[in-house]
Amino acid sequence: MSPQLRHISFTLNGNSVTAEVAPHHTLVEMLQEQFHLYGARESCGQGLCGCCTVIVNGRSVSGCLYLAAFADQANIVTVEGLAKGEQLDPVQEAFVSCSGFQCGFCTSGFILMVNQLLEKNANPTEDEIRHYLSGNLCRCATYPDIISAVHAAATTLRKE
């Protein structure tokens, strides 16, 4: 089992980077092992919980299943890429002010999904929010506060 390593290059949170990946390495493994980014994290490992969410070319993927090799030439955004220096992005701000988390293990995935939702729909209804986030699980069941956070972030973003 010493698979051929492949050299890939891609954009990671705005920076051009390169990595050596084996065919079976997942995106989450690569981000953790080679870039020390732990915001996308494996929980179910089956594409069911959303803890491993990463944005690849503007679309959310399950980083536990998405193979690292496919990141070649892609534009990758993780939760670590949202804040501008000290300045949190509006969705992160809203998760803080509404306490849209408890243990925080699912939070990166929710924040990335909410960002994606609000790009498409600046003023989602509660029903739209629920459907959009239905692929993300939170065992602490902070759902009511997550919904409040989405409304709060939407309000801020509409003002900007």
Next chain:
Amino acid sequence: MSTHVDAPAPVERKAPTTTQIGRSIPRLESRAKVTGEAEYIHNLRLPGMLYGKIFRSTVPHGRIVRIDTRAAKELPGVFAVITGEDVRALIPDPYYGPAFHDQPVLAIDKVRYVGEPVAVALSEDPHIAEHAANLIEAEYEDLPAVFDEVEAAAATQVFVHDALRPAGMFPDLKHLHGRTKTNVALDFTLRRNDVEQGFAQADYVFEHVFRTPTVAHTALEPIVSVAEPRGPQALTIHTSSQSPSFVRSEVARLLGWPENRVRVRTAFLGGGFGAKLYIKLEAMVAVLALMVKRPVKISLTMEEQFYTITKHATTVHLKTGVTKAGKITARQCEAWWNGGAYADIGPRVTQKSGFTAAGPYDIENVALNSYAVYTNLPPAGALRGFGIPQLVWAYESHTDLIARELEIDPLEFRRANILRDGRPQATGTIMHDIATVEVLDALSSAMRWGESFDRGKGSIRRGHGIAIGFKACIAPTTSGAIVNLYGDGSCAVYCGTVDMGQGSDTVMAQIAAEVLGLDPQSVSVIHPDTDVTPYDMATLGSRSTFHMGNAVRLAALEAREKLFAIAGKALEADPSLLTVADNGVSAPSGRRLSIADVIKSTFLMQAGNIIGTGSFRPTYTSPSQGDGQSDDITPFWMVGAVGAEVEVDTETGRVRVTRLVNVADVGTPINPGIVTRQLNGGALMQLGFTMSEAVRFDNGQAVNASLADYKIPGILDIPDQTLAKIVAGCQSTGPFGAKGVGETGTFAVSPAIANAVHDAVGVRIFDLPLTPETVYRALRAAQHNPLEDQQ
């Protein structure tokens, strides 16, 4: 000097206004959690670290004939493959557990459930370790197995363990030592007055049996531990544990070392819910690391969590005598707890929750029996509520059925029988600071009980239901804390409470900040590290706000006293007249110094520490053997009531909970926002255990051990409205009047929903969960037209 309080410390009713208590400040770690940077043990990598992958038993009960590790060992990149026999070379008696020393680090001689760890493959590459684990083969001689808790308790042929091995920590288990030919790990008995006489006084006697299935914690951060040898004589364990102090003492005991050679530290936990208590992977990684002299990490997969720890399946038999007027005269309860193959903390659940099995009612005559039972299933332990939700499921479904039969309003029936402040509970302990009546009143108004209610039409029928449960905080347990003021006036709290999402860091910071006149956001809370933080029994059972909160408060008070002694000189004032606020100390004269300047006044530069320590252990009288009576069974009581509104589709059996209200007596909340979130989180977790969750077994094999087949609530499953109502009371012995709250939201959810379903469509569900199939079958049976396979 350390401030140690044995007796409940009366709260000094100081200045009527507090500045930090009752404030919903955001969590201290907010930023780290929304940027993905929060520290979890999940993230940890150490130089030279090996990954372990566990090879698990495929049979529920069998004698190990042979374990073949050759192919695994030959795989390139494999560092070692370790079996139970190898472990025994290092530790002659490698059995652990909080109540019984029954669980081997890796199986020895026998396996007792499907999924039990048998061997571990180690490699620098986790994929290679996994591949190697798949190459291990084992041969077993099948033994007969037992799965059902009632059958196992009565078994005369099949025994999971040859002899009982109580750990010796709990006096009420000692007499079980060496007992053979039984699967009953503990039989707890409570007798209050004469239950037979109570039944004789009754006009009616009701009997029902209720069941709950095995369910799983599924914390999203799967259980993970890393052991790091520090030479041959010392070890650091980094672990996602809720009980670092216990891990230290138990690993030290196994190794025959003093505790000071084992360091156990944690980080944030990605959820715990009781799964990460006592020993899970810690003994295994410790032994492996010492054997291979390298750091070893084992992270479970979500599937493996189902094989590691679950919540007890139960069978509860209730019998109640009641007068025509609706007064309960007697209640008898027998509860069987399916503990799986290893006792874990099950015997504690059996006793500590068992004594509340008659419910929060004032009943003259009570007889309770509660059995912890070994079976050939994965071990069961604590899960948010410590057995209470299973009991409330039974007694509140039962209570509702009785009210219905008597044609008394269910809320009025409960109100008439409720245990009030100042009355004795079934153990004989007089209840104090318990807001049962207030909780029922608040529930009544939140549910608009008694007002007209839309019953739906056509195939969608609506109903509403209520339930109330209570719990005694586990006793006796100890917490210690240190509060340290540094030379620049900044403050750190050293405490062994694990923040697994419940917000304890923030609450401890608020308590210290309140005493010392600081901004809580500026206080840092040092995460559990047994080389640094004082002993804490564990983060469980909603005990931390009360126990650790008291310890932190005492430590902060001691630090403040020292600060005042120094400041008194600097400010030329009587120390007893000084006050703190806004990071400074003020004298009645109006003179003021910052805390940093006070410290500087004695250390002459930015240097030194002002350290306060606190330790807290409430009083306790253990229940007497035989009748379970005690005059001091618990330091505080928690009360939680739930109201549910549901829609039942009579064509499919599907139940939709449209409104879920939970009302809790939380004492004085330190941070109402966090309290509300804990209540809602608990209620919604229990919603999963009510509506969909059940681990299904086929000959002991869990067949749905994946989030694909085991359905936990998602955002689409939560009610249109989820509401938590805080009944502010005062726990007079708690820190600033607070009591625990982490489990209260779970207590009464399941029966409230089943009672609402009964209200809507007239059928009673006795076994959780309330899947569409279960409800539909019940509807068909009620129409005398059962589904064919049931005829």
